[in-house]
Amino acid sequence: MRKQLFDIPKGIIYLDGNSLGPLPVSVNKKLNQTVNDEWRTLLIKGWNDAGWHRQPLTLGDRLAKLIGAQANTVVVGDTLSIKIYQALAASLQMRPDRKVVLSDNGNFPTDLYMAKGLLDSLDKDYELRIVDPEAIAENLDESVAALMLTQVDYRTGRLHNMKELTARAHAVGSVAIWDLAHSAGAMPIDLEACNAEFAAGCTYKYLNAGPGAPAFIYVRPDIVNDIKPALAGWLGHASPFGFELNYTPGPAIERMRVGTPPVLQMSALDAALDIWDGVSMSEIRKKSILLSELFISEVEKRCPTLNLVSPRDSAKRGSQVSFAFENGYAAMQAIIAGGVIGDFRAPNIMRFGFTPLYIDEDDVRQAVDVITDVIQNNLWDREEYKTRKEVT
Amino acid sequence: MRKQLFDIPKGIIYLDGNSLGPLPVSVNKKLNQTVNDEWRTLLIKGWNDAGWHRQPLTLGDRLAKLIGAQANTVVVGDTLSIKIYQALAASLQMRPDRKVVLSDNGNFPTDLYMAKGLLDSLDKDYELRIVDPEAIAENLDESVAALMLTQVDYRTGRLHNMKELTARAHAVGSVAIWDLAHSAGAMPIDLEACNAEFAAGCTYKYLNAGPGAPAFIYVRPDIVNDIKPALAGWLGHASPFGFELNYTPGPAIERMRVGTPPVLQMSALDAALDIWDGVSMSEIRKKSILLSELFISEVEKRCPTLNLVSPRDSAKRGSQVSFAFENGYAAMQAIIAGGVIGDFRAPNIMRFGFTPLYIDEDDVRQAVDVITDVIQNNLWDREEYKTRKEVT
Numbered sequence A, B: 001m002r003k004q005l006f007d008i009p010k011g012i013i014y015l016d017g018n019s020l021g022p023l024p025v026s027v028n029k030k031l032n033q034t035v036n037d038e039w040r041t042l043l044i045k046g047w048n049d050a051g052w053h054r055q056p057l058t059l060g061d062r063l064a065k066l067i068g069a070q071a072n073t074v075v076v077g078d079t080l081s082i083k084i085y086q087a088l089a090a091s092l093q094m095r096p097d098r099k100v101v102l103s104d105n106g107n108f109p110t111d112l113y114m115a116k117g118l119l120d121s122l123d124k125d126y127e128l129r130i131v132d133p134e135a136i137a138e139n140l141d142e143s144v145a146a147l148m149l150t151q152v153d154y155r156t157g158r159l160h161n162m163k164e165l166t167a168r169a170h171a172v173g174s175v176a177i178w179d180l181a182h183s184a185g186a187m188p189i190d191l192e193a194c195n196a197e198f199a200a201g202c203t204y205k206y207l208n209a210g211p212g213a214p215a216f217i218y219v220r221p222d223i224v225n226d227i228k229p230a231l232a233g234w235l236g237h238a239s240p241f242g243f244e245l246n247y248t249p250g251p252a253i254e255r256m257r258v259g260t261p262p263v264l265q266m267s268a269l270d271a272a273l274d275i276w277d278g279v280s281m282s283e284i285r286k287k288s289i290l291l292s293e294l295f296i297s298e299v300e301k302r303c304p305t306l307n308l309v310s311p312r313d314s315a316k317r318g319s320q321v322s323f324a325f326e327n328g329y330a331a332m333q334a335i336i337a338g339g340v341i342g343d344f345r346a347p348n349i350m351r352f353g354f355t356p357l358y359i360d361e362d363d364v365r366q367a368v369d370v371i372t373d374v375i376q377n378n379l380w381d382r383e384e385y386k387t388r389k390e391v392t
Helices: A026-049 A052-066 A080-094 A109-121 A133-139 A162-171 A252-256 A263-274 A281-302 A328-337 A361-376 B027-049 B055-066 B080-094 B109-121 B133-139 B162-171 B252-256 B263-274 B281-302 B328-337 B361-376
Strands: A074-076 A100-104 A127-131 A144-150 A175-179 A198-202 A215-219 A320-324 A343-345 A349-353 B074-076 B100-104 B127-131 B144-150 B175-179 B198-202 B215-219 B320-324 B343-345 B349-353
Touching (some): A026 A052, A026 A263, A026 B027, A052 A074, A052 A215, A052 A252, A074 A252, A080 A100, A080 A109, A080 A144, A080 A198, A100 A109, A109 A127, A109 A144, A127 A133, A133 A144, A133 A162, A144 A162, A263 B263, A281 A320, A328 A343, A328 A349, A328 A361, B027 B263, B055 B074, B074 B252, B080 B100, B080 B109, B080 B144, B080 B215, B100 B109, B127 B133, B144 B162, B162 B175, B215 B252, B281 B320, B281 B361, B328 B343, B328 B349, B328 B361
Parallel strands (some): A100 A127, A100 A144, A175 A198, B100 B127, B100 B144, B175 B198
Antiparallel strands (some): A074 A215, A198 A215, A320 A349, B320 B349, B343 B349
């Protein structure tokens, strides 16, 4: 749909935008402007005159439109791990008499680690209860302070029904926290209708803002002014440049800011968001399903040794398709060597992401040709593909 | 000393490197390489093949050399606020029976806010005790879990004796945490000799890594493996790509990593650190004192209405000089309009930073000419200079 807005190397079919989006063409110019017209030229004055100081909020407002949130409910900064910590810490304040945080084993590990780290530090009888994704509803009871889930499973692409689970959480008095890492920019999200208290996400996957791009957090506007931030950083202060000794939280979502924002990464995000102007998220979703369905049917027809581990029902699947294969690691290396980039997740999962902004049906067909060649001809069975690297 | 390595606009004398360092010439090329040769070309493979994943550690090792720390004791990431939080949370674990965190009212506010946010969330009888800088020693007793100070006062430039106060803290069994925001890159620091348990700092001031550049944290190697991180992010996990449900901290300083590192900012930091190769920090300090002394004597001679609020003894002063002046805000705006960039800190402090890498004696003399013109001729007394902007 907007392939010309990305700078993708010739000969590469990139099915890993669910992990790191490719380079938007506009980023070079924007970064050059930030470095030379702003940092070099304005120096310290850049904080006011180039709008750096407000950037976490202006970018938050741009992101809000992509996830069905109002203006002034989203702020950008830090990493997703930190934003999840903030959301959970605030949730526990809201439900001081409850001791359970409920999540599932399809959640991205860092969310679970950050939660456990927080709960352990609180020195109370807190429990992080991790259940199967299907068992969430039955485990929601009045002991649960917060339901903390990732909407789309990073391995299988399994999609939770955010609205329904949020309603179930609310029915037992639990707060709901959603991690949108694998859904923001991949499908329509209507945070306002969903009514969840918190959401957080990253911008380097479907939002294409580059390696290490900042995270974002959403807080429902009716509760935000009651939050006493656990991470009480100076840029979340009501008057950050008053340099008072005591912390007074800033208005609304501003209190979820912490330290000095990463201006160069913010600038790349700003450029990457331009791509979404005028894009219909429903169209993206429709096209993503079309591409995923084509991919599944072709792979299953031609590579019967690969087992689909993503939900077959597209309504229950995000924008990625995963296949299990015993030699998945080596096979993925061979596929990458063939010009099709997907990735691997332990223990045996080959992941392929479908991003209609720059992937079309021809790409999918060509990708399946490469995968078929690797699988049917055992091209993965070479030493060079079997050596593990740290990150895949 | 290395002025040619910076791209400073003609006609500007930049005395605000203590707030945001100017652009190193090499940053453009390095960023271009990171964006185009790495992100564009390697895409997801950049995490391994361009070393992005290890960057927080390789950059940490480069920084370690500038602050007297061993290799593998420093890691880069997040913001200084977050790093202070991590250090304090770990300190409280180390002294579970003590309830006081001692700091001073010259500490940068975010350190105090983050500490208070943490202490309040712990729901115990914790106290953040904030005293005058001169009263630290007398307030150190066996109730103190952690002494948390910034080495150089952001307003006045007052320099704490890090080694002596650390020894005093240790004498009463307290942990010591040092914020090096205004000293790293400004003077010799010998963390190993100082023996403090924790230090943290930022890289956008004297280290010139650009707006929003990442922070760093140091942990003394003999204690690091006992720390159970409060912010238990996946990249601090012993096996981040094993995607286990339970958190196991990574080896040594790696456990202080949290989420995905900001690769573009890391890359700018990498370029900025090249400038320090072969630079003697003692030479920097010697030159900085020479410049500051010249500045103080000239300003006092020519602008008697300005009152020195920095320590007069250069051994007790960091690399900045501050003067109090009732109309300091407007005066600083007028001085900036005259081509000399310093900054203002409420309520009445005009700050000037001295950075020998790119400031010499001629710059200081010219700067004093401009300041004298503004003060002697009341140039600050114009409406245009009196309107407050958010960040100064």
